[in-house]
Amino acid sequence: xxLYESTFIVRQDMSPQDVEKIAEKISNLIKDKGGxxxxxxxxxxxxxxxxxxxxxxxxxxxxxxxxxxxxISELFREYKLNQDILRHLTITVEKxxxxxxxIAKRDDKVKVVELEKIPAQYLEAEIIKVADAA
Amino acid sequence: xxxxxxxxxxxxxSGNFSDFEGQNVPVVRNVFxxxxxxxxxxxxxxxxxxxxDVEMLLKFVSERGRIMPSRITSVSAKMQRRLxxxxxxxxxxxxxxxxVQ
Numbered sequence: 001x002x003l004y005e006s007t008f009i010v011r012q013d014m015s016p017q018d019v020e021k022i023a024e025k026i027s028n029l030i031k032d033k034g035g036x037x038x039x040x041x042x043x044x045x046x047x048x049x050x051x052x053x054x055x056x057x058x059x060x061x062x063x064x065x066x067x068x069x070x071x072i073s074e075l076f077r078e079y080k081l082n083q084d085i086l087r088h089l090t091i092t093v094e095k096x097x098x099x100x101x102x103i104a105k106r107d108d109k110v111k112v113v114e115l116e117k118i119p120a121q122y123l124e125a126e127i128i129k130v131a132d133a134a
Numbered sequence: 135x136x137x138x139x140x141x142x143x144x145x146x147x148s149g150n151f152s153d154f155e156g157q158n159v160p161v162v163r164n165v166f167x168x169x170x171x172x173x174x175x176x177x178x179x180x181x182x183x184x185x186x187d188v189e190m191l192l193k194f195v196s197e198r199g200r201i202m203p204s205r206i207t208s209v210s211a212k213m214q215r216r217l218x219x220x221x222x223x224x225x226x227x228x229x230x231x232x233x234v235q
Contacts, residue, residue, distance in 0.1 A: 007186075007227055047227035058228070062186075088229050102187035 001035070003066050003096065003122055008088035009058040012045060019109075022084065024083060026063060027115065029078060031049045035067030038096065038118050042111040043103050053086050060103075064096055066122075095124040155206070173210035183216045185223035188230055195221065199234040 003091065006026075010019050019125040020042060027037040043060035052058065067075075079088045096118050174180060181190045194217055194221040196202055201221055204214040210218070 009228065049225070049231040050228060052228055062225075087227065089223060091223070102184055103192075106189070 001066055001068055002092050003064070003094065004072070004090055005062065005064050005093050006075070006088065006090040007060065007098075008064040009048070009052065009060055009086045010055070011084050011086060012055050012057040012059065014059060014084060016042070016044070016059070019061060021083070023061045023063065023113075026075070026078065027065070029075070030063075030067050030071070033067065033071045033074070035071060037063060037065040037115050037134050038122075039064050039112060039114040039116075041101060041104055041113070042110050043107070044111075054068075055086075060087060062101065064093075064118075096122050097124040100118055141221055171208070173208060175213040176210050183213065183220050185220040185227070186229070188224060191217070191221050191224055191230060195230070197234065199231045 010022060014022075015027055023040050023042065027040060030037050040061060040063040043062065045057050045059055048056055048058055075090070076088070079085050098118060099105070100110070100112050175183060181187065183190075185191075194202055194207055201218055204211065209217060221230060225232050
């Protein structure tokens with residue numbers, strides 16, 4: 001079962017609570033099909049680099065999950081049917097890092113929700129900086 | 135990003151001009167200046183290429199939003215491929231523009 005990272009953009013007309021509900025709905029969908037969601041991040045309302053569906057801002061949501069390869073086509077169908085989701089991008093990752101994403105590091109308002117602890121086999125090896133000999 | 139080492143103050147190559155005394159000698163100047171060494175993304179402490187790290191990706195993109203060739207940024211081939219992939223993903227997610235007008 002491969003590890004996925006899926007990011008999608010929600011319309012700016014929604015409220016932040018609705019956006020979180022969408023994230024939870026997708027997360028439950030993953031669980032129903034036998035996958036596991038490790039964490040999701042809500043990057044909040046951001047300016048888009050170009051006009052997307054006539055809007056210049058959107059809510060970004062990022063999910064890290066673990067699912068069957070067959071499930072992905074169902075996920076895309078869900079994204080396509082949901083009219084609130086403007087765009088999505090799902091990639092396969094080999095390992096996850098336990099640190100928050102670069103967007104979360106730079107912005108304090110980003111909400112990181114950890115649902116499950118990432119098992120060690122999927123964690124990226126940490127580069128431990130060796131202290132300089134004094 | 136490392137700045138280019140423009141050797142404008144390079145000394146003119148001093149050859150043995152004693153044979154040409156009294157004549158006009160064309161001066162040879164070294165036209166090939168040194169390139170900035172090393173890929174900025176391959177070393178140990180360098181930032182990891184991530185499509186979500188827009189600030190880092192913007193350094194490798196021109197003012198117009200186009201991806202800069204590696205002969206200018208001196209990025210290694212392997213990292214340039216990863217960088218291009220990350221920039222294209224960021225563009226799809228509207229984190230970076232395709233074209234800056």
